[in-house]
Amino acid sequence: MSGLFRASFNSFSISAKLVRWLSFSLAMVVCLPWVYAGAIDLSPRLLSYVASRWGGGAEERLKGWSNFVTLQQQRRENRAVDPDSRSSPVYATNRLWAGVPYLSDxxxxxxxxxWATPVEVMGINHADCEDYAIAKYFTLKELGVPVSKMRITYVRALRWNEPHMVLAYYPEPDSEPYILDNLTDRIDVASDRRDLEPIYSFNDDDLWTAGSAAKAGKSSQIRLWRGLIEKMDKEQRM
Structure with a gap:
């Protein structure tokens, strides 16, 4: 497969606003050491912090997330391959985070x-588009989905001509990805999402631009991603 979604996505124009955003966000830096351990190591101190900042309901939401991951891990042997199957962890994860109300940054x-951490999202109980994509990514990572099968993907939502973010899930390295998007409960293949124009994508390690199968760099080049990982590391140190 070439390109971010499919070869047919390899021709696009980027608005001046997106160019400025990319120039600001993708400033080249020295790679930071990878210190992040896990998404849901919920220490008593972290739970206490969350409860003090957002109330007791936040602590219960975090515990619910942890219980969800534990339950899905126990069902690992019975996982369905089709991401749109109700028994699939991809489907279940998409449904879990769809329950968080949308609110702009x-x-x-x-x-x-x-870019909020999943802990912050569960704490404040609201999310913007990138928060949904990030939370789904780390939840699926906790469930054992290899990061090589996932890319957090920056797109332009053509219907509104606005920047947007989704999670692309690749069942196989060369397969067409499925798109997990907070704008819809459906999990569609990329070719069915003609309303999305891909710009770039990344996972834990690498960065790609639309229209090229070659890696464009490391995800640590993305300022907001670095900041997110630093926040998550601090949460796990509590």
Whole structure:
């Protein structure tokens, strides 16, 4: 497979706004050491912090997330291959995070672009598009899905001509990916999402631009991703 979704996605134009965003976010830096351990190591201190910041309901939501992961891990041997199957961990994870209400970063955090950790999302109980994609990514990673099968994908939502973020799941390395998107409960293959124009994608290790199968660099080049990993590491140190 070539390109971010399929070869047919290899021709696109990027708005001036997106160019500025990419230039700002993809500034080259020295790679940081990878210190992140896990998404849901919920220490008593972390739970206490979450409860003090967002109330007791936040602690219960975090425990619910942890219980969800534990249950899915116990069902590992019975996993369905089809991501759209109700017994698939991909389907279950998509449904879990769909239950979090949407709220823009400006309304949620008082800034135009903030990448929240899954703990923060469960704590405040709201999410913007990138928060859903990130939370699904780390949940599936906890469930044993290799990061090589997932890419957090920055796109343009053509219907609104706005930047947007989704999670692309590749059942096989050369297969067409399935798209997990907070705009819909459906998990569609990329060719059915003609309303999305891919720009770039990344996972724990690597970065790709649309229209090229070659790696464009490391995900540590993305400023907001580095900041997210640093926050997650601090959470796990509590």
């Amino acid at each position: 400006q309304s949620n955090w008082g800034m135009d672009d903030y």
